[in-house]
Amino acid sequence: MKINLSNIKKAKKILDKNECIAIPTETVYGLAANAYSDLSCRKIFKLKRRPRNNPLIVHYYNFQDLKKDCIINNDFLKLYKKFCPGPLTFILNLAKKSKISKVATNKKMTLAVRFPKHPIMRNLLKKLKYPLAAPSANISSKLSAVTSQDVKEDFGKKIKYILDGGKSSIGVESTIIDIRGNPKILRLGGLEISKIKKVLNKKIVLNNNPKRISAPGQSMLHYSPGIPIRLNVKKVRKDEAYILIKDTKKNNQNYYYLSKNGNLKEAARKLYSTMRIIKNKKFKSIAVAKIPNKGIGKKIKDIWRRAAKF
Numbered sequence: 001m002k003i004n005l006s007n008i009k010k011a012k013k014i015l016d017k018n019e020c021i022a023i024p025t026e027t028v029y030g031l032a033a034n035a036y037s038d039l040s041c042r043k044i045f046k047l048k049r050r051p052r053n054n055p056l057i058v059h060y061y062n063f064q065d066l067k068k069d070c071i072i073n074n075d076f077l078k079l080y081k082k083f084c085p086g087p088l089t090f091i092l093n094l095a096k097k098s099k100i101s102k103v104a105t106n107k108k109m110t111l112a113v114r115f116p117k118h119p120i121m122r123n124l125l126k127k128l129k130y131p132l133a134a135p136s137a138n139i140s141s142k143l144s145a146v147t148s149q150d151v152k153e154d155f156g157k158k159i160k161y162i163l164d165g166g167k168s169s170i171g172v173e174s175t176i177i178d179i180r181g182n183p184k185i186l187r188l189g190g191l192e193i194s195k196i197k198k199v200l201n202k203k204i205v206l207n208n209n210p211k212r213i214s215a216p217g218q219s220m221l222h223y224s225p226g227i228p229i230r231l232n233v234k235k236v237r238k239d240e241a242y243i244l245i246k247d248t249k250k251n252n253q254n255y256y257y258l259s260k261n262g263n264l265k266e267a268a269r270k271l272y273s274t275m276r277i278i279k280n281k282k283f284k285s286i287a288v289a290k291i292p293n294k295g296i297g298k299k300i301k302d303i304w305r306r307a308a309k310f
């Protein structure tokens, strides 16, 4: 990845003025602003049309920076050493002296934090005097963005600047783990739970469909392309777009293959762009084939299940 330093400088200049920009990460693009500034964080909520009570996720360069704002523990350190920077978000308790904006947290005493791996994002974070609040760069409850073009499609001129970092290499959101007590997964994502389990060597509760949601971001409707989705489809209807994991060599023009040979990581990488293409072709609905319930396939399944709430 070639890093254009003058673009990063420009991004910093705009962020330093408490404005909002789009940034690339290895999971999905984010809508970023100074996490220490109420003014900046308010702009994110407005642009995304995000409910005010849905707290923002905050991105740090490294754990030295994080220590000022959050209380860390052993489980955090184990996972940090193994997987960070990378597609893992931690829920931690805020430190008493935390400078994080109360707009970002919606006055909660916890914070979602992540250390993104994308080299451009890391280069930017290193230059800033504050961490970046950055929820996914899409209109609330709609499809996530994995290229700068996707961000443009959603926000047009409303966004001051998009720092282009090419296509997101993982292509789905980070896995969220609440690590304050017994580890709980709040959102499936780019990092498989089995890998986390190996490191912590303890029971991990899957809590991504809680009866009482702790953040509105856990609500069922999510990742929606704005048209109905039918799940586990074997027989596609004539006017539907059909998404399959593996190339069946059927050259039906309504068929969209996420991978040549059923590779789930490749499928995840292509997922959001494929759904965007289908949406933009004005199909009235999407049918999706069954997907293996393993690895990152679980995340794809979860995205489709929520998107199908339409």
Ligand code: TXA
Pocket (backbone or CB within 6 Å): 025, 027, 028, 029, 030, 031, 054, 055, 056, 057, 089, 091, 108, 110, 111, 112, 114, 116, 134, 135, 136, 137, 172, 173, 174, 176, 186, 214, 215, 216, 217, 218
């Ligand atoms: O991969 C990612 O995590 C991307 C990139 C840009 O880093 N970001 C992302 O942000 O997906 P967002 O806002 O779309 O999803 C973050 C989720 C939301 O569902 C929000 O409700 C939840 O994190 N969240 C934020 N703060 C929380 C907290 N204190 N406790 C529980 N959940 C929280």
Ligand code: MG
Pocket (backbone or CB within 6 Å): 135, 136, 144
């Ligand atoms: Mg999101």
